[in-house]
Amino acid sequence: MGTILKGLHRVQWSDLEVPRGSARDIPTLLSKAAYSDRETGSLALDYLADLVCELGFVISEATAPTVPFLLELAGAPHVACKAEVLQLLLNIYSSREWSHSAADALPKYADNYTHKVQWEVTAHQAVLAGREVVEGLTGSIDPDVAVAASKLLDALDAEEPQ
Structure with a gap:
């Protein structure tokens, strides 16, 4: 895997749930994002986003375990698709689909959302734990990275997740 993503x-990716089944493809996608050119890395990240933050706002069971690796990619000097990584982290942090659905559910269905709401909480905490990495990227010489990092930092500052 190289110096990152060790x-x-x-x-246990194959034991984690994503919208289309198992999360076993996540390591390959993270590696492609880490070690490929910007176009290939961005494509891998798009597919990864479908697994961990479907439609840009629906968290899966595999999201929280993926976040530390996304933060690692964001902080690695050679990763070509850092701005896209930061946007995915912003989408993850901003997601409230399961908690909103749970709040709107009839009482007899509320328990159906308990574990999914916990996925959101855990994913939000994982993004928040990477604040130092995000702060460091706000001064990037790549304007796309600096803007994406600033947007994520603004979201982290705006509110604490539930």
């Missing part, structure tokens, strides 16, 4: 093997 902890990927510690996660």
